[in-house]
Amino acid sequence: MDRVRRWLTPVVVVAALVGVFLLVKDQGAEAARAFARADAAPLLAASVLANIAGLVLAVHAWRVLIPGDHPIRGLLAAKIYFLGQLSKYVPGRVWGVLTHIAHGRAAGVPGARMTSAYVLSLALTLLTGAAVGLAAAPAALPGHWYWLCPPALVFLAGVVRPAIITRPVTWLTRLARRPVDPPPDTAVRRAVLLALASWTASGLHLWFLLLAIGAPPWSGLGAAVGGFALATVVSSLAVIVPDGWGVRELTLTAALATVLPGGLAAAAALASRLVCVLAELGSSAVVLAWSRLRGAGDVPSAEHPTKPPRRPDTPHRPGPHAGPPPRPEYADIPHAHPYRLTLPIGENARVHP
Numbered sequence: 097m098d099r100v101r102r103w104l105t106p107v108v109v110v111a112a113l114v115g116v117f118l119l120v121k122d123q124g125a126e127a128a129r130a131f132a133r134a135d136a137a138p139l140l141a142a143s144v145l146a147n148i149a150g151l152v153l154a155v156h157a158w159r160v161l162i163p164g165d166h167p168i169r170g171l172l173a174a175k176i177y178f179l180g181q182l183s184k185y186v187p188g189r190v191w192g193v194l195t196h197i198a199h200g201r202a203a204g205v206p207g208a209r210m211t212s213a214y215v216l217s218l219a220l221t222l223l224t225g226a227a228v229g230l231a232a233a234p235a236a237l238p239g240h241w242y243w244l245c246p247p248a249l250v251f252l253a254g255v256v257r258p259a260i261i262t263r264p265v266t267w268l269t270r271l272a273r274r275p276v277d278p279p280p281d282t283a284v285r286r287a288v289l290l291a292l293a294s295w296t297a298s299g300l301h302l303w304f305l306l307l308a309i310g311a312p313p314w315s316g317l318g319a320a321v322g323g324f325a326l327a328t329v330v331s332s333l334a335v336i337v338p339d340g341w342g343v344r345e346l347t348l349t350a351a352l353a354t355v356l357p358g359g360l361a362a363a364a365a366l367a368s369r370l371v372c373v374l375a376e377l378g379s380s381a382v383v384l385a386w387s388r389l390r391g392a393g394d395v396p397s398a399e400h401p402t403k404p405p406r407r408p409d410t411p412h413r414p415g416p417h418a419g420p421p422p423r424p425e426y427a428d429i430p431h432a433h434p435y436r437l438t439l440p441i442g443e444n445a446r447v448h449p
């Protein structure tokens with residue numbers, strides 16, 4: 097199986113990228129000129145900020161799923177989450193959960209709780225992404241919106257009764273002999289709402305890119321938000337492709353082709369990938385640097401010790417419950433022997449050269 101994956105992965109990635117290139121080669125220059133206009137700069141900046149906002153909401157959506165009282169919040173939660181995000185650029189699918197487990201244990205949270213939060217967060221992310229992906233259906237299939245009602249009702253039922261969502265996940269983990277503990281219903285509802293907000297904010301980054309190219313504003317909104325969520329879910333399920341490279345671009349191009357010509361849609365899909373990578377790497381760098389500075393600030397400085405030293409001229413007054421007198425101070429004397437020689441410091445001390 098591993099041998100087949102090693103051969104199949106580059107074939108799929110190359111085929112997808114060649115397909116995107118063939119789509120974008122005719123109108124790529126037009127898209128580049130649109131992005132290079134001066135009035136497009138605020139839209140590009142808003143695109144990056146929207147994607148960062150989606151990542152921040154995703155951190156909170158994952159954090160609320162960690163059961164029990166735990167210290168993982170704020171900067172520590174962002175550090176663990178972004179380290180897990182960076183692991184997707186490393187070959188292998190286990191580095192994300194291993195990163196969460198290792199840093200969770202360092203913070204005092206058992207590995208089982210971190211595993212449960214990771215697995216349930218992944219399941220809720222895919223589920224909510226598929227729900228948000230329905231927003232692209234009206235533009236793709238005009239006049240056939242009624243078929244969206246059954247999946248939308250199932251999703252709403254899962255929000256009202258979170259067991260509908262968590263029980264299939266816990267059943268699959270028991271089947272795989274990796275059982276997880278579902279969090280309380282209130283935590284699941286909060287995670288679902290935060291995940292929906294995260295998908296919406298992340299999808300807005302693509303909408304700003306479409307506006308920069310010249311897509312219709314309102315029809316482009318549903319195609320951007322829904323298409324981005326759907327393409328991300330599809331690429332996440334393509335386990336043989338690292339981070340869905342190529343697969344996401346093709347899926348996103350198909351969704352955006354409902355409001356843009358094929359070449360411009362492919363260019364927007366490539367620009368979306370660039371914005372997402374920039375936002376992820378930039379946010380991770382800021383969080384890790386901030387965490388390092390905060391960690392360094394917690395270390396006591398040698399020039400400002402936390403406890404003042406005892407005055408050497410304070411006389412020792414033995415009492416009825418006093419301990420032994422203080423030992424004399426010693427100085428390290430260099431010596432040819434591998435063990436160092438120590439001598440007391442005082443008037444009778446003789447130091448040999």
